[in-house]
Amino acid sequence: MTPHADPATGASVKAADRAHVFHSWSAQGLIDPVAVAGAEGSYFWDYEGKRYLDFTSGLVFTNIGYQHPKVVAAIQEQAATLTTFAPAFAVESRSEAARLIAERTPGDLDKIFFTNGGAEAVENAVRMARLHTGRHKVMSAYRSYHGATSTAINLTGDPRRWPSDQGAAGVVHFWAPFLYRSPFYSETEEQEAARALAHLEDTIAFEGPSTIAAIILETIPGTAGIMMPPPGYLAGVREICDRHGIVFVLDEVMAGFGRTGEWFAADLYGVVPDLMTFAKGVNSGYVPLGGVAINEEIAATFDKRPYPGGLTYSGHPLACAAAVATINVMAEEDIVGRAARIGETVLGPGLRELAARHPSVGEVRGTGVFWALDLVRNRETREPLVPYNAAGEANAPMAAFAAACKKGGLWPFVNMNRTHVVPPCNISEADAKEGLAILDEALSVADRHTV
Numbered sequence: 001m002t003p004h005a006d007p008a009t010g011a012s013v014k015a016a017d018r019a020h021v022f023h024s025w026s027a028q029g030l031i032d033p034v035a036v037a038g039a040e041g042s043y044f045w046d047y048e049g050k051r052y053l054d055f056t057s058g059l060v061f062t063n064i065g066y067q068h069p070k071v072v073a074a075i076q077e078q079a080a081t082l083t084t085f086a087p088a089f090a091v092e093s094r095s096e097a098a099r100l101i102a103e104r105t106p107g108d109l110d111k112i113f114f115t116n117g118g119a120e121a122v123e124n125a126v127r128m129a130r131l132h133t134g135r136h137k138v139m140s141a142y143r144s145y146h147g148a149t150s151t152a153i154n155l156t157g158d159p160r161r162w163p164s165d166q167g168a169a170g171v172v173h174f175w176a177p178f179l180y181r182s183p184f185y186s187e188t189e190e191q192e193a194a195r196a197l198a199h200l201e202d203t204i205a206f207e208g209p210s211t212i213a214a215i216i217l218e219t220i221p222g223t224a225g226i227m228m229p230p231p232g233y234l235a236g237v238r239e240i241c242d243r244h245g246i247v248f249v250l251d252e253v254m255a256g257f258g259r260t261g262e263w264f265a266a267d268l269y270g271v272v273p274d275l276m277t278f279a280k281g282v283n284s285g286y287v288p289l290g291g292v293a294i295n296e297e298i299a300a301t302f303d304k305r306p307y308p309g310g311l312t313y314s315g316h317p318l319a320c321a322a323a324v325a326t327i328n329v330m331a332e333e334d335i336v337g338r339a340a341r342i343g344e345t346v347l348g349p350g351l352r353e354l355a356a357r358h359p360s361v362g363e364v365r366g367t368g369v370f371w372a373l374d375l376v377r378n379r380e381t382r383e384p385l386v387p388y389n390a391a392g393e394a395n396a397p398m399a400a401f402a403a404a405c406k407k408g409g410l411w412p413f414v415n416m417n418r419t420h421v422v423p424p425c426n427i428s429e430a431d432a433k434e435g436l437a438i439l440d441e442a443l444s445v446a447d448r449h450t451v
Contacts, residue, residue: 003037003045010035010047024148025160039066042427044411052406053435055423056413057369060222060254061280064326064335065424071286074325078318087114087314097320100327101282101293104263107272109293113307114315118253118279119147121290122216124309125275126151128294129214129247131308132301137212139203141176143224146216146251155216158224159389174203176217178227180363180374181382189230197236204244214247214275215240219265222254225418226365226372234271241274247298249275253290257281258330258425261340261368268367274298281425283326289319330425339425343368346429347421350436360385360446371421375401378451384417385449397449404442410435412442 013035023031037047042065045051057063064071078093085091098112113128115121126138140146142157153164154171175183177196184195204212215237221227241248250273255265259281262268266276275298279290313319330336343366351371355361362376375385375398386398398414405412405419413420423435 003049003051005049006037006047010037013047041065041067042424042431050409052409052411053423053431053438054411055405055421055435055439056411057422057424058285059280060259060413060420060422061285063258063281063339063425064284064329065426068284068326068329070329071284071322071325074321075286075318078321082317084313085317087310087312091315091317091320093317093320093324094315097315097323097327100324101278101291104327105276105293106264106266108296109272109276110296111294111299113292113294114320115279115290115292115311116288116313116316116319117147117290118251118277119149119152119290120311121253121277121279121292122146122152122155122251123149125249125277125292126155126214126216127309128275128292128298128301128307129249132298133213133245133247135211135213137170137172137207139172139174139200139207139212139215141217141221142173143176143178143227144218144221144251145223146218147253170211170213172203172207172212174200176221176227177230177233178225179230180227180365190232193230193233193236196230196233197240200237201240204240204246209244209246212244212246214249216249216251218251218253218255219269219271220255220260220367220370222370223415225374225415226370226420228365228367229269234266234269238271238273247275248273249277251277253277253279255370257326258336258339259368259370259422261336261343263336281326283319283322286322286326287316287319289316289323333426335426339368342427342429342432343371346432347371347436350433351421354436354440354443357440358443358447359450360443366421369421369423369425369427372418373421375417375419375446377449385446386417388416390416397446401442401446404445405438408438408441410438410442412439 034046037045043051101112102110140155144157146152146155153161177192179192186192252264256278274295276293283289351364355364360375361373362382363374365372377383377385386395402412402414
């Protein structure tokens with residue numbers, strides 16, 4: 001589809017938005033949202049006819065790009081057949097979506113509880129773990145994001161938690177590994193894994209192993225920085241959980257469904273959790289859908305005992321039809337393999353080349369179509385380009401970098417001192433290279449703030 005200018009409609013859309021839409025995570029009087037006229041594949045455009053290459057995949061969810069015709073058709077067909085139905089009934093699209101998801105989840109995660117999104121998936125995974133174990137504490141990492149609902153926001157380990165930090169009963173935070181900014185003064189990945197596991201063991205000991213229901217981790221933390229866990233760490237957490245009877249929950253809301261070049265990031269590490277949360281890429285966000293994949297032991301807890309949780313739109317037929325179509329498209333078009341290849345042959349090498357040329361790039365991290373550039377003022381000291389949780393003038397260097405990206409036709413994912421490179425899993429090689437070229441120019445702006 002070719003964008004065309006329609007400023008009058010754009011002005012009307014913007015006016016209605018500013019008059020009536022209350023935006024998330026925003027000071028309402030300080031924002032100026034782009035009025036979007038359309039989107040296709042890896043691009044979207046505004047009513048001025050300006051087109052952007054989307055290196056954010058929305059909020060890291062359009063894994064198959066915008067407006068995939070087969071998924072759009074499946075939603076239309078489902079709407080014509082059965083638009084909605086209550087969750088207590090067996091419905092074809094719901095059953096088939098659960099089957100296809102269970103086929104791809106690791107180990108015996110074969111029962112699927114559907115939610116409307118990732119935060120609700122986390123809420124229900126925690127509830128299941130607490131009921132299964134009879135314990136109340138849940139442990140999660142700093143540098144994490146698990147959602148914005150009551151329990152999920154308290155599990156979150158970034159500043160978005162602070163305004164709502166009433167300390168949901170039993171939430172305990174700990175430090176997960178991150179060698180580039182190691183809290184353990186490590187010099188190698190082996191040291192970082194060993195010291196992070198020792199720190200976790202100590203935290204469990206002082207909290208009381210018999211009080212801990214679950215440990216929840218993003219398999220690869222997403223918004224917090226795409227920090228690949230060092231070899232052996234996740235397997236070590238699995239062993240600790242097994243030893244203490246703790247439920248191991250992996251949050252794959254962002255990393256799942258092809259983004260890492262595997263169906264799930266857990267597959268990269270050969271680790272099987274007890275519960276796994278998902279959303280976003282399960283149907284590329286075309287209709288809201290999330291869920292919890294549950295292992296046999298925890299599912300059996302509720303064979304004769306009712307599970308005290310549910311949602312009016314759990315397994316919504318339209319959302320599940322979109323999931324069925326998305327998973328089938330991903331299989332037919334080898335989108336998971338494509339994500340792995342584009343990461344290995346284009347994004348990874350290209351981002352490392354940018355790092356070699358730009359002093360503002362401290363580290364390149366990632367896999368598949370899941371990458372982050374850690375931007376710094378000084379490579380030697382690793383001082384971040386902007387302070388932690390910077391706002392206003394303190395955030396000016398990152399704001400200038402983001403503006404340069406947008407001017408060049410690239411919509412960037414910027415968080416704190418990082419820019420993430422998270423385009424659709426089926427982005428073309430040519431589009432990926434175009435995005436890298438725009439990043440190259442924009443990083444020159446960030447370079448001006450280095451010392």
